[in-house]
Ligand SMILES: [Zn+2]
């Protein structure tokens with residue numbers, strides 16, 4: 001794809017970590033079957049890079065749009081939902097804008113939450129392009145909205161006779177997953193990237209062989225989004241539902257599904273799950289689970305906002321899954337929130353995660369503290385299933401500081417390696 005003529009939003013300004021910490025905001029009143037809208041709004045409200053941007057008021061400060069602007073509406077809604085002291089608010093402006101978000105939406109009807117999400121994100125994207133619709137297509141992909149939710153899929157067709165490949169690239173805002181044959185999201189993603197054989201009446205016209213040939217077609221994620229939205233295809237053409245449970249992880253590694261092999265995992269953390277309960281797309285109820293900026297999970301069911309635990313979140317009949325790409329900070333938080341992480345937590349409180357900082361890791365008069373931190377780190381490593389390169393880097397940094405401190409305290413000799421240290425209590 002040609003390079004963009006203009007960067008509409010500088011990627012370095014996108015904040016992946018919450019810029020403020022607070023418990024979950026308000027619930028939303030259900031006005032005439034609007035649970036589909038409420039649950040989507042709640043998932044968007046707790047999307048860190050989008051919420052950080054909307055909370056900064058940067059959009060409305062410079063918006064010159066007359067009349068309907070989905071970004072202004074979302075900015076007002078997110079600010080309202082996160083700052084109000086009320087238990088619940090009415091997303092009136094979003095409801096009023098429903099016909100502008102999608103011409104086919106009718107107030108009072110049970111609409112499809114995924115459809116509403118697509119239309120809302122597209123309307124936000126249009127708002128970001130307002131006044132600059134003449135930009136080349138590559139520039140259009142540099143809005144805050146596309147840089148948050150957007151990725152690129154590569155479709156590669158390889159001729160089985162001459163091995164020539166032809167690639168095409170396509171932008172996406174979410175990834176639809178077939179779940180009929182899959183019992184888990186990772187199995188479905190594996191199916192998604194599995195080469196498909198094009199033969200018989202589906203044969204491929206190879207330009208090099210200059211004839212119809214058997215070919216292999218394969219989709220891969222060419223550029224991974226910052227926020228990955230997965231839609232589990234629960235509804236068939238007639239709205240009939242596949243109600244089975246499909247397992248999904250709290251942390252998802254996208255590396256196996258990328259076009260380019262990567263040296264390290266590309267880790268995503270689950271932050272919202274949208275659930276449909278009921279037998280068909282025209283009936284039933286939508287609600288969701290979101291992770292607020294305080295790092296805690298909440299069930300959000302219209303006006304109800306209730307704390308819940310991750311096990312509940314992972315046990316749902318999910319329809320939409322929202323994952324955010326992990327930053328180094330999130331990975332270190334994952335470590336420090338480990339139930340066994342009390343020493344690591346106090347390490348982080350004192351010294352943060354910056355490797356620039358130097359100094360003792362704990363109180364100088366407490367060799368035991370240092371020893372316990374070392375023991376704890378080893379336990380956390382044993383406990384943790386996902387070890388990323390960043391995670392390793394972080395642990396190495398902590399270990400290096402710890403080692404220095406242990407030398408100062410005379411617990412080990414500088415020439416000793418860690419292997420020589422007996423960590424007895
Ligand atoms: Zn606006």
Ligand SMILES: [Zn+2]
Pocket residue numbers: 159160161162163164206207208209210213
């Ligand atoms: Zn060929």
